[in-house]
Each structure stands twice: as structure tokens, then as C-alpha cells.
Amino acid sequence: MKVLDTINSPSDLRRLNGEELDDLAAEVRRFLIDAVSRTGGHLGPNLGVVELTIALHRVFDSPADPIVWDTGHQAYVHKLFTGRTLAFSQLRQEEGLSGYPRRAESEHDLVENSHASTALSYVDGMAKAFQLKGERHRTPVAVVGDGALTGGLSWEALNNIGAGQGRPLVVVVNDNTRSYSPTVGGIASHLSVLRNSSTTGATTASSIFANLGLIYLGPYDGHDIGVLEHALRRARKLANQERRAVVVHCVTVKGRGYPPAEADEADCLHAVGVVDPATGRPAGPSSPTWTSTFGDQILDVAKRRPDVVAITAAMLRPVGLHKFATTFPTRVFDVGMAEQHAVTSAAGLAMAGLHPVVAIYATFVNRAFDQALMDVALHRLPVTFVLDRAGVTGEDGPSHHGMWDLSVLSVLPGMRIAAPRDPSTLRAQLWEAVNDDSGPTALRFPKANVGQDIPAVRRVGGIDVLAEGTSRDVLVVSAGAVAADCVRAAELLAGQRIGVTVIDPRWVLPVNPAVVRFARAHELVVTVEDNLRTGGVGAAVSQALQDDRVSTPVCNVGLEREFLQAGRRRDLLANAGLTGERLAEWIRTEWSARCGAVVGPHPYSVHDSDVEVAV
Ligand SMILES: Cc1ncc(C[n+]2csc(CCOP(=O)(O)OP(=O)(O)O)c2C)c(N)n1
Numbered sequence: 312m313k314v315l316d317t318i319n320s321p322s323d324l325r326r327l328n329g330e331e332l333d334d335l336a337a338e339v340r341r342f343l344i345d346a347v348s349r350t351g352g353h354l355g356p357n358l359g360v361v362e363l364t365i366a367l368h369r370v371f372d373s374p375a376d377p378i379v380w381d382t383g384h385q386a387y388v389h390k391l392f393t394g395r396t397l398a399f400s401q402l403r404q405e406e407g408l409s410g411y412p413r414r415a416e417s418e419h420d421l422v423e424n425s426h427a428s429t430a431l432s433y434v435d436g437m438a439k440a441f442q443l444k445g446e447r448h449r450t451p452v453a454v455v456g457d458g459a460l461t462g463g464l465s466w467e468a469l470n471n472i473g474a475g476q477g478r479p480l481v482v483v484v485n486d487n488t489r490s491y492s493p494t495v496g497g498i499a500s501h502l503s504v505l506r507n508s509s510t511t512g513a514t515t516a517s518s519i520f521a522n523l524g525l526i527y528l529g530p531y532d533g534h535d536i537g538v539l540e541h542a543l544r545r546a547r548k549l550a551n552q553e554r555r556a557v558v559v560h561c562v563t564v565k566g567r568g569y570p571p572a573e574a575d576e577a578d579c580l581h582a583v584g585v586v587d588p589a590t591g592r593p594a595g596p597s598s599p600t601w602t603s604t605f606g607d608q609i610l611d612v613a614k615r616r617p618d619v620v621a622i623t624a625a626m627l628r629p630v631g632l633h634k635f636a637t638t639f640p641t642r643v644f645d646v647g648m649a650e651q652h653a654v655t656s657a658a659g660l661a662m663a664g665l666h667p668v669v670a671i672y673a674t675f676v677n678r679a680f681d682q683a684l685m686d687v688a689l690h691r692l693p694v695t696f697v698l699d700r701a702g703v704t705g706e707d708g709p710s711h712h713g714m715w716d717l718s719v720l721s722v723l724p725g726m727r728i729a730a731p732r733d734p735s736t737l738r739a740q741l742w743e744a745v746n747d748d749s750g751p752t753a754l755r756f757p758k759a760n761v762g763q764d765i766p767a768v769r770r771v772g773g774i775d776v777l778a779e780g781t782s783r784d785v786l787v788v789s790a791g792a793v794a795a796d797c798v799r800a801a802e803l804l805a806g807q808r809i810g811v812t813v814i815d816p817r818w819v820l821p822v823n824p825a826v827v828r829f830a831r832a833h834e835l836v837v838t839v840e841d842n843l844r845t846g847g848v849g850a851a852v853s854q855a856l857q858d859d860r861v862s863t864p865v866c867n868v869g870l871e872r873e874f875l876q877a878g879r880r881r882d883l884l885a886n887a888g889l890t891g892e893r894l895a896e897w898i899r900t901e902w903s904a905r906c907g908a909v910v911g912p913h914p915y916s917v918h919d920s921d922v923e924v925a926v
């Protein structure tokens with residue numbers, strides 16, 4: 312009988328002896344490598360917290376003592392100890408086990424948001440609630456990575472926690488010196504001083520934590536269960552005696568116990584797809600992605616434009632800036648997991664005469680909305696945002712789908728947003744963006760292989776016509792990477808005698824007036840976007856038609872205003888009606904309902920003269 316098989320709840324951990332605990336740690340590592348190599352997921356981070364999670368659940372009484380995992384990508388071991396071992400075969404799959412804590416899965420799970428640097432704020436709030444409710448026996452615990460400590464929200468929380476007299480809580484700093492790549496900045500340097508204090512003799516009383524009013528304990532070997540338990544018990548006791556926060560600084564190794572992860576200089580196998588467990592390498596062939604296409608093109612831009620610089624928020628390789636950084640190391644800035652600082656420092660770079668490119672995942676630009684609005688757009692600064700993972704991403708679930716960027720950024724005065732449809736358009740539009748010094752620009756593209764180029768039949772008024780119906784029945788306005796599906800839908804509908812013209816505005820927001828003129832010449836307009844239907848391209852097109860008193864009805868196809876759970880991107884897109892077949896089916900239904908019976912081809916077709924007159 313394996314030890315792991317006997318663990319169904321944290322209380323089962325507390326009856327194990329030292330030898331059984333070591334056996335359990337070894338079994339958990341073998342389980343993680345086997346399970347995650349089959350499904351994909353966060354392998355490196357979870358291998359690094361095996362002993363820490365054992366010790367946490369032996370010392371603290373979850374959920375009475377709530378344990379909050381910052382970012383949540385390192386909670387697999389926590390899930391193994393809270394009754395979900397069997398569900399790992401469905402990790403990160405639709406209707407399966409979430410790759411992050413999920414409240415519906417367990418009473419031990421609290422925070423589902425995988426946006427970093429929030430755990431300290433949560434536990435500050437919890438500690439205040441326990442104090443007000445007189446629940447003195449409950450001690451909230453935040454597990455925060457060294458990377459998550461580089462996010463500004465962490466320090467807003469520490470500022471409050473440091474003043475939290477009468478509010479016991481424990482902060483576990485999981486210091487493995489890495490975010491994806493090595494953690495950067497003054498905080499990383501300070502943690503290094505603290506890590507080495509036991510050998511250098513530097514006093515930890517001067518730690519930033521102690522200076523903020525927290526009790527600092529450490530550093531401790533994050534892989535020695537006995538040491539960790541002793542430290543956590545001491546911290547819990549001190550926090551409740553002194554009625555204030557205690558920091559436990561644990562030094563861990565990302566990917567611990569799995570040589571392919573420990574040796575992976577890129578990111579210690581931070582997030583993997585399906586891999587060969589023997590090597591940690593991808594099991595299948597890799598194809599060019601939107602990210603790699605961007606990464607090659609930004610390097611080409613950098614070679615020809617010395618004023619172009621780039622910024623990443625601790626995701627140099629995931630956003631494709633590593634080639635730029637290798638070639639021009641002084642012109643790429645990793646600011647840590649600090650998207651707000653990334654954007655406002657970009658404003659500073661632009662004010663000083665450079666053209667910054669801020670490369671971040673679409674979902675994380677939400678965090679820097681005010682900086683984009685008030686620091687970049689208000690000053691009409693030439694900052695280019697490159698938003699990777701825009702739209703449905705897939706297995707990372709609700710807080711990783713990049714489904715809000717078009718809606719969020721559409722309200723910025725002067726912001727121009729491009730949604731490239733294929734690799735050639737991406738390359739061209741990146742140049743158009745960095746050549747535009749009139750104000751902020753943004754490009755957005757999905758987490759997907761980049762596919763083939765989709766040629767335009769012709770370009771009219773800055774708009775690419777991708778398909779033309781034999782009659783002016785339906786106008787499809789395609790935003791970005793959904794173009795292939797829109798063209799496919801037009802092909803299917805042509806066979807049902809419904810004429811569909813597909814246009815790609817390229818720069819999708821604000822709405823090109825030529826779109827309105829195309830709409831005027833059709834019976835029905837359908838907008839298609841891998842973004843919220845609320846406030847996205849469709850909403851803007853509807854608004855533009857109303858403003859121009861064009862009565863052509865508009866239907867918006869996109870994502871509903873709800874949180875999308877995890878699943879394969881193609882399945883989630885199909886569920887949202889964002890595939891060629893589903894679009895054709897939907898358009899046919901709308902056409903029949905709004906425009907009467909399906910009619911034959913009109914006596915004329917849409918030619919330049921028609922549209923140019925209209926346009
Ligand atoms: C606001 C935000 N920015 C970026 C990310 C992407 N991201 C996920 S995990 C991670 C690195 C986390 O480093 P750390 O906190 O040290 O945890 P570790 O993986 O080392 O355990 C990053 C950059 C995120 N989840 N949230």
C-alpha cells in the first residue's frame with residue numbers, strides 16, 4: 312500500500328512518522344511527473360512545494376486556518392492531500408480538475424484567480440474578519456512565491472499587514488529564486504541577502520519584512536519536512552502570542568527531484584504540455600505559433616529601429632521577447648510580475664523619445680487598465696501593447712482567457728487596436744504599430760499555432776475583403792484570428808444561396824468608417840470576435856451604424872459575459888459558436904429569421920464601383 316493512497320484529507324498526514332513522510336514525498340514526486348507529463352500543467356512549481364505542502368497541512372488546520380496559494384499554479388500537492396488524487400487524470404480538462412484552486416472542488420480551496428500577488432491581500436482581509444468576529448483560533452496563511460512578491464499588490468498588502476496589531480497571520484515566502492526565469496529586481500537581491508544571512512551573519516532583523524512590522528523567521532530549507540514543521544509551528548505560536556504577522560522564509564528548488572526540470576535553464580519546466588516523462592521534452596512536433604511569429608518579427612523591427620525597446624512582466628520567453636533580449640540585451644526590460652509598472656514605465660520611455668513595446672498576456676492587461684488610460688492614452692504616447700493569449704486560451708481556465716482586452720481597451724481615447732488574422736498580417740501590423748507615433752496602439756492574437764496566410768480578394772478603404780458573396784445579403788466583419796472560420800462560413804452559405812461578404816478591418820478599433828459603408832450595402836451585418844460580445848468590436852460596429860443612421864441589423868458573435876472554465880481551445884470556441892460550421896449555421900438561422908426565405912443570387916454582384924461608391 313502506498314502512503315499516498317492512505318491520504319484522503321490533511322488529518323491523515325498528521326498520523327505519519329518521519330519515514331512515512333519521506334516516502335510520501337517521494338511518491339508525490341513520482342505521481343506529479345507521471346500525471347502532469349500526460350495532461351500538461353505546472354510541473355516545476357509543484358515539484359518545488361512537496362515538503363512545504365506536507366508541513367503546512369500538518370501544522371495548520373485547513374480550512375479553519377485558510378491556506379491561500381498565490382497565483383495557485385503550485386496547488387497540485389495541496390489537491391492530492393485534499394481528496395482529489397483520482398481526478399488528476401482529468402487535470403485542466405473540460406469538466407475535469409482545475410489547474411488552480413477551485414471552490415467547487417473543495418472546502419480547502421479559496422482563491423481561484425490565477426493572477427499573481429493577491430494572496431497577501433486576501434489573508435489581510437481574512438485576519439481582519441477573524442478579529443472582528445472574535446475567531447481568535449483561526450490563523451490565515453499565505454503562500455507567496457518570490458516572483459509574486461515582485462507584484463505591487465503584494466506590497467500594498469504588506470503595508471497593511473505590518474500595521475495589523477491584533478491580527479495573527481502567517482506569510483510563507485516560497486523562495487525558489489525564479490518566476491519563469493530568475494526573479495529580478497531589488498526584492499530578489501534582498502531575498503538573496505536573507506538566504507545567505509546564515510552564512511554571512513547578516514542580521515535578519517534588518518529584513519524588509521521586520522522593518523515593516525512583521526516578525527521574520529528564516530531562511531529555512533524548504534525541502535526538510537522536520538525543519539519546516541518546526542518553523543511553521545513556531546510561526547503559528549508566535550503569531551498568536553504576539554497577535555501579529557509572522558513571515559517564514561523557505562528556500563526551495565523549482566522542479567526539485569526531477570533532473571529535466573532542475574536542469575531547464577529556461578523556466579524549470581514551469582508550465583508544460585504533454586511531455587516525455589523521461590526527458591521533460593514535448594511529446595509531439597511543434598509548429599509556428601503566434602508568439603514565435605511575433606518573436607521573430609520584433610527582432611527584425613529592433614534591428615531596424617534603435618528607438619524600439621520592449622518590456623515584459625517576468626515572462627520574457629512566454630511572450631516571445633527572448634530573441635530580442637539576446638540580441639539587444641540593453642533594450643529589453645523585465646520588470647518582474649508588475650504589469651502596472653510595466654505600462655507606466657513604458658509611458659516614461661515614450662516621453663523620453665523611445666517607442667516601447669509592452670508584451671503581456673491579454674488577461675494581464677486588465678491589471679494595468681488605469682496606467683494604459685491615464686499614463687499612456689491621456690498623454691497620447693506612442694506605446695505599443697502586444698497582447699498574447701488573447702481570446703479563449705484553453706486549459707488555464709477563467710482568469711487566463713484573454714477575453715476582455717478589446718472591451719477594456721476600446722474605451723481608451725486615441726488607442727488603435729489591430730487584430731491580425733494571419734502571420735503576414737501580424738508582421739505588417741507590428742510595423743504599422745511601431746510606425747504610428749500619434750498615440751497608443753495594440754495588437755492582439757491567440758494562444759494557437761499561427762496557421763496559413765488568408766489572402767485578401769482586394770483592399771478597400773484600409774479594409775481587406777476576404778470573400779465576396781454573389782449578392783449583398785450578409786456582411787461578416789471578422790476581427791483577427793477568426794478570419795478562417797468566417798471565410799469557411801461564407802463558403803458553406805454560398806452553397807445555400809446566401810451571399811456572404813467577409814471583410815477584415817485589420818485595425819478593428821476604433822471602427823473604420825468604411826465598415827459602415829460596407830454595412831449600408833448589405834441586408835444583415837454579423838460581427839465575429841474571440842472576445843466578449845459586450846463592449847468589443849461588435850458593440851462598436853453597432854454603435855457606429857447607429858451614429859450614421861444606418862438601419863442594417865447587426866448581430867454580434869463572440870463570448871458571453873461569463874467566466875469560461877478550462878477546456879481545449881477548439882472545444883471552447885465551438886461551444887461559443889466560433890467555428891466555420893457553427894457560424895454558417897447561426898448566420899443561416901439569423902438570415903432566415905430576419906430577412907425572410909432564403910433567396911437566390913441578386914442580379915448584380917458587389918464590385919469595387921459599388922463599394923467604392925458606397926465607401
Ligand atoms: C499578474 C500576473 N502576471 C503574470 C502571471 C504569469 N505567471 C504565472 S506564474 C508566474 C511566475 C511565478 O513565480 P513565483 O511567484 O515565484 O512562483 P513559482 O512559480 O516560482 O513557484 C508568472 C509570471 C500571472 N499569473 N499573474
Ligand SMILES: CC(=O)[C@@H](O)[C@H](O)COP(=O)(O)O
Nearest residue numbers: 382384425582629700707758
Ligand atoms: C500560472 C500562469 O499564469 C502561467 O504559468 C500560465 O499558466 C502560463 O500560460 P501559458 O502556458 O499559456 O504560457
Ligand SMILES: [Mg+2]
Nearest residue numbers: 456457458489
Ligand atoms: Mg518563484
